[in-house]
Amino acid sequence: MRMPLRPRLLPIALLALAALSGPATQAQTDKNVSDAIAQYRAMLADGNPSELFEAKGEELWKTPRGPKNATLERCDLGKGPGVVKGAFVELPRYFQDTGRVQDLESRLLTCMATLQGFDAAQIAATPFGSGEQKTMESLVAWVSSESNGMKLNVPQDHPAERRMYAIGQQLFYYRGGPYDFACATCHGEPGKRIRLQDLPALNGNPGDGVGFAAWPAYRVSSGELWGMQRRLNDCFRQQRFPYPGYASDATIALATYMGVNSKGSVSIAPAIKR
Amino acid sequence: MKHRTLLLGAGSAIAVAAAALVGCAGTSETTQSSPAEITAATQATIKASFTAKGQAGLDRLDQDEIQKICSSPTPPAPDIAARLAAEQAKTVKYPADGRWLGDWKSGEKLAQDGKGKTWADPVDKPGGGNCYNCHQITKTEISFGTIGPSLYHYGKLRGVSDPAAPEAKPILEYTWGKLWNAKATNVCSNMPRFGHEALLDEGQLRDLMALLLDPKSPVNAD
Amino acid sequence: MPDPMRIRAQAQGGNAVVRVLMAHEMETGQRKDASGKIIPAWYITEVTALLNGTPVMTAQWGPSVSKNPFMQFTLKGAKAGDKVTIQWQDNHGDKRSDDAVVS
Amino acid sequence: MSNRRDVIKHSALVAALLTGVGWLPRIASAEALPHSAFDAKTLDELYKALGTAKPTESNLVTLVAPEIAENGAVVRMGLSTTAPNVKKLLLLIEKNPNVLSASFDVSPTIEPSFQINVKMGQTSNVYAVALTTDNKVLFAQKEVKVTLGGCGG
Numbered sequence: 001m002r003m004p005l006r007p008r009l010l011p012i013a014l015l016a017l018a019a020l021s022g023p024a025t026q027a028q029t030d031k032n033v034s035d036a037i038a039q040y041r042a043m044l045a046d047g048n049p050s051e052l053f054e055a056k057g058e059e060l061w062k063t064p065r066g067p068k069n070a071t072l073e074r075c076d077l078g079k080g081p082g083v084v085k086g087a088f089v090e091l092p093r094y095f096q097d098t099g100r101v102q103d104l105e106s107r108l109l110t111c112m113a114t115l116q117g118f119d120a121a122q123i124a125a126t127p128f129g130s131g132e133q134k135t136m137e138s139l140v141a142w143v144s145s146e147s148n149g150m151k152l153n154v155p156q157d158h159p160a161e162r163r164m165y166a167i168g169q170q171l172f173y174y175r176g177g178p179y180d181f182a183c184a185t186c187h188g189e190p191g192k193r194i195r196l197q198d199l200p201a202l203n204g205n206p207g208d209g210v211g212f213a214a215w216p217a218y219r220v221s222s223g224e225l226w227g228m229q230r231r232l233n234d235c236f237r238q239q240r241f242p243y244p245g246y247a248s249d250a251t252i253a254l255a256t257y258m259g260v261n262s263k264g265s266v267s268i269a270p271a272i273k274r
Numbered sequence: 275m276k277h278r279t280l281l282l283g284a285g286s287a288i289a290v291a292a293a294a295l296v297g298c299a300g301t302s303e304t305t306q307s308s309p310a311e312i313t314a315a316t317q318a319t320i321k322a323s324f325t326a327k328g329q330a331g332l333d334r335l336d337q338d339e340i341q342k343i344c345s346s347p348t349p350p351a352p353d354i355a356a357r358l359a360a361e362q363a364k365t366v367k368y369p370a371d372g373r374w375l376g377d378w379k380s381g382e383k384l385a386q387d388g389k390g391k392t393w394a395d396p397v398d399k400p401g402g403g404n405c406y407n408c409h410q411i412t413k414t415e416i417s418f419g420t421i422g423p424s425l426y427h428y429g430k431l432r433g434v435s436d437p438a439a440p441e442a443k444p445i446l447e448y449t450w451g452k453l454w455n456a457k458a459t460n461v462c463s464n465m466p467r468f469g470h471e472a473l474l475d476e477g478q479l480r481d482l483m484a485l486l487l488d489p490k491s492p493v494n495a496d
Numbered sequence: 497m498p499d500p501m502r503i504r505a506q507a508q509g510g511n512a513v514v515r516v517l518m519a520h521e522m523e524t525g526q527r528k529d530a531s532g533k534i535i536p537a538w539y540i541t542e543v544t545a546l547l548n549g550t551p552v553m554t555a556q557w558g559p560s561v562s563k564n565p566f567m568q569f570t571l572k573g574a575k576a577g578d579k580v581t582i583q584w585q586d587n588h589g590d591k592r593s594d595d596a597v598v599s
Numbered sequence: 600m601s602n603r604r605d606v607i608k609h610s611a612l613v614a615a616l617l618t619g620v621g622w623l624p625r626i627a628s629a630e631a632l633p634h635s636a637f638d639a640k641t642l643d644e645l646y647k648a649l650g651t652a653k654p655t656e657s658n659l660v661t662l663v664a665p666e667i668a669e670n671g672a673v674v675r676m677g678l679s680t681t682a683p684n685v686k687k688l689l690l691l692i693e694k695n696p697n698v699l700s701a702s703f704d705v706s707p708t709i710e711p712s713f714q715i716n717v718k719m720g721q722t723s724n725v726y727a728v729a730l731t732t733d734n735k736v737l738f739a740q741k742e743v744k745v746t747l748g749g750c751g752g
Contacts, residue, residue: 033416033667040665043675047716049564051502052519163307163315170316175341177334178391178473179404179466180457182345186421194407194419196669196746203347220673223521223563240391242334243327250323253316274670416667417746511710524718526696545709552708558697562673562716569703570710 037196041272050141050218050270053225057142060135066116075111077104077143088147089267092256094158101164103255105229106247108139124246128230129222137225140216144269151266152213154259161256164249168257171250172203177240183254185239187211197274202258209268212258217271225270228255328393344462355461363458365470366451374446374483375437381485382492384478385411391473401473403482408464411485412492421464429487430494437487449486453479503596505571505580512574512598514545516567516582524559539587540565546581547571574598613654613691613726613738654728657682657737662727663714664743671719671745676700678727679712682737687730688713694723719745 061072061084077087078095092103098110112132113120123132156162175182183202186194190201200211207213216227226234232251236244244251307315326332340358343350350358381403390401405411408421428449434442451458454469468474474482485491499519505512518540525537539559545552552571571580576598583593663677678688688711690700695718705711711729719725722745728738 036666037669040667040669040674043663043665044673044716047515047517047566047568047675047714049517049519049566052499052517052564055502056499056519159307163312166307166312167316167319170312170345171319173345173347174316174320174337175345176337177330178471180341180344180471181466184347185464188347192419192421194421195417196667199421220562220670223672237392237394240330240334242324242330242332243393245323245325248323249319253319416744522718524696547708550708552706554704555713556702556704558699558701560692560695560697560700560718562718566675566714566716568714570712572708572710 033196034198044220044272048218048270048272049223050145050216050225050272053138053141053218054145054270055142057138057140057145060138061142066112066118068115068117070115070117072108072111072115072139074115075108077107077111084143084146086147086150088144088269089150089152090155092161092164092252092259093155094160100249101158101160101252101256103228103247103252104140104143105136105227106252108136108143109247128233129224136227140227141218141225141270144216144267147267148269149266151264152259152262154256154263156260164253164256165260167249168253168255169203171254172257179240181239181241183235183239202261205262205265208266209271210265212255212262213265213267214269214271214273216269217273219273221274226273329391329395329397330393340457340461349462359458359461362455362461362467362470363451366454366458367469368447368450369476369480373480374450375488376477376480376484378481378484378488378491378493380478381481381483382412384474384481385485386415400475400478403468403474403478404466405482413496414492425486426493428493429489429491434487434494435489437489442487446483446487449483450479453482498590498592501582501584501592501594503580503582503594505574505578505596505598507574507576507598508570510573510575512571512578512580514569514571514580514582514596516565518565518567518582518584518592520563520565520584520586522559522561522563522565526559537587540584541587542585543567544583545569545571546583547574548579549581571598609656609724609726609738609740610654613728613736613740654736654738656739657729658739660727660729660737660739662725662739662741664725664741667744667746668719669746671721673716674719674743674745675714675716676725676727677712677714678739679710680727680729680737682711682729682731682735684732685711685729686732689726689728689730690715690717691726691728692717692719692723693726694721695719719743721745 064071074081076082076095076097077084078090078093079087088104091107092101094101095107095110100106102110109120109123112118112123118132123136126133129137156165172183172187175185182188186192186199187202190204190206192199200206202211212228215231216225217231218224219226229246229251232254233244233246236242320335324332324335337345340362343354343358349355384403385405387402388404388407389395390399395401405425406415406418408419410418410420410424410426413426429437429445432445434445436442437446452465453474455467456463456465457467466473469479486493489495501519502517504515520540521538522540523535523538525534527535529535537559539561540557543555543557553569555567557565571578574580578598579595580598581593581595583591585591659682660680661678665674668674676690678690680688685705688703688705690702691698692700700717701713701715703711703713722743724740724742726738726740728736730736
């Protein structure tokens with residue numbers, strides 16, 4: 001017996017595209033495509049593999065490691081030694097002991113050096129996704145997950161924090177390289193896209209779970225957990241700039257700028273991204 | 275020729291700025307930084323933060339006049355913008371042999387290609403046009419950016435039915451100029467200066483011209 | 497030793513919805529490394545689900561299942577307190593078994 | 600949008616895909632089919648050869664897949680069936696180097712309904728296929744478009 005035939009389902013967006021004749025219907029095309037992409041993302045939202053990294057990060061935090069065979073449980077992320085909950089949404093911030101404004105990854109390097117005896121410079125020079133940088137992926141996943149759902153509140157109390165913001169703002173607009181690109185080229189105006197990817201305007205507050213509030217994130221393209229350091233590194237690569245040092249002041253200044261601009265937005269880190 | 279300078283070219287200024295940064299982080303917590311101080315600190319931060327990698331040398335951080343004036347949330351004053359745009363316009367080299375259009379199929383490939391010029395790209399490999407990153411171009415490619423305007427029906431909308439006809443000449447010149455040096459018409463344009471910065475060669479530019487202006491190109495035919 | 501899975505089993509209207517994340521490269525055998533050498537295939541080939549120790553489902557996977565695989569299914573009649581076990585095995589012979597309690 | 604030719608094409612394709620991955624009895628005529636043979640004339644023979652195992656598009660099988668995948672590395676698929684006596688549920692991706700993505704053997708204790716993340720190398724038809732204990736082969740299909748994302752660099 002033949003089963004009743006179901007009409008072939010042609011994707012709605014493509015049908016709509018086939019009916020298009022000119023730029024007059026651009027808005028409709030955009031809507032169909034962005035609806036389809038939204039559907040794709042919504043389907044992935046449940047079952048974010050970042051959970052695997054979070055679990056590993058929590059374990060790594062509590063495991064004695066490094067030349068000093070110590071855990072990270074006394075690490076001060078800004079809210080006192082060992083306090084992880086809520087720490088992420090207040091980073092970058094100024095730390096008295098190092099005399100620096102530090103983001104999460106820079107601060108974790110400090111703790112890995114002082115508490116565990118690792119060579120911070122060596123870890124900073126390690127390629128992403130290998131060696132202790134892999135440890136970092138899991139640590140940032142866990143630490144950021146402990147602030148999931150909280151509002152970003154990157155401080156501007158200390159003069160060094162305000163100065164870092166001001167430097168970050170200049171860096172954001174700094175055009176250079178063979179393509180004349182700045183961060184602002186892609187992220188200076190709301191409502192823009194590169195290919196199909198929405199571009200948050202990072203000179204303002206793009207809202208809950210967007211832009212700075214969506215990192216660290218699991219990248220489906222590489223199956224790795226990207227912290228803000230790797231995110232910025234790849235932005236600079238595509239900007240055709242030279243190589244930004246891991247946890248360098250330029251990256252921390254930009255993180256300060258974006259973080260402060262996003263004040264009050266809810267962090268959904270670790271998110272899932274294409 | 276391009277003249278590139280650091281915002282604060284002198285090494286001594288950078289040393290001072292670096293010292294100021296350290297000072298700030300340490301004791302002088304009540305001092306408010308002046309704009310000049312911040313600019314110096316930004317330069318120092320850039321110097322201290324980036325290293326050369328692959329083909330991406332540190333000279334890429336040295337700004338020319340256009341990059342410098344356009345590194346601000348506020349656009350340059352109209353008179354300055356006009357002067358600089360006029361200077362950029364002088365850099366445009368039109369095709370010597372009078373051939374404006376190449377092959378739109380090669381142009382489409384180039385428009386799709388977003389590679390080239392990063393620290394990870396080989397120096398000898400020609401870069402792509404990156405066009406779809408920012409522009410809608412053909413009807414069939416739905417993965418396009420919106421940083422730049424739609425180029426769909428580019429030639430058709432401008433009435434180019436025969437690119438060889440004399441009346442098409444101004445459009446050919448304008449389009450070539452835009453590709454060669456977008457800053458000639460809009461001084462702080464987001465678009466790279468493909469000819470001026472030698473990102474694409476004349477043959478590649480011709481192929482992109484064909485994609486936009488050839489009546490047989492899907493840009494105009496579909 | 498492979499990393500543990502994340503298993504969430506939630507009672508829902510007389511059934512239990514089970515969501516599983518596995519830590520695995522799921523290398524297809526189609527990709528090349530920087531030197532142009534094929535990266536050998538390495539992927540989970542078989543997955544088994546058990547409810548209170550009794551097998552209820554076996555799955556065979558190919559290399560096109562995504563890296564760090566996600567799988568969801570529904571166990572009929574499972575209730576809070578029941579034990580769900582997930583086991584996987586890959587083409588290298590590596591294995592992993594993890595439990596979760598239906599909540 | 601549906602015509603007989605399309606129906607035949609999809610049905611034959613599923614049959615060929617299944618034969619290729621070893622889930623259907625290997626039938627000489629089907630195996631010998633060149634790829635270009637996916638057209639009606641040759642396929643009538645294929646139908647006969649497949650007998651009861653003729654794949655049939657059926658609304659008893661459901662495939663939930665996105666219209667467009669922002670990235671082919673992870674695409675969420677949902678496959679389920681309400682057909683009686685189902686023993687296996689399969690997920691096939693036509694254009695992947697390995698056509699068979701996943702196969703689930705079901706028992707009475709589990710719903711014949713699964714979600715899984717899979718990779719897609721390019722835009723392709725995707726098939727959810729249910730095999731029953733009485734050798735019926737039912738399927739649902741959908742095209743998923745894989746786009747080029749990011750900056751392309």
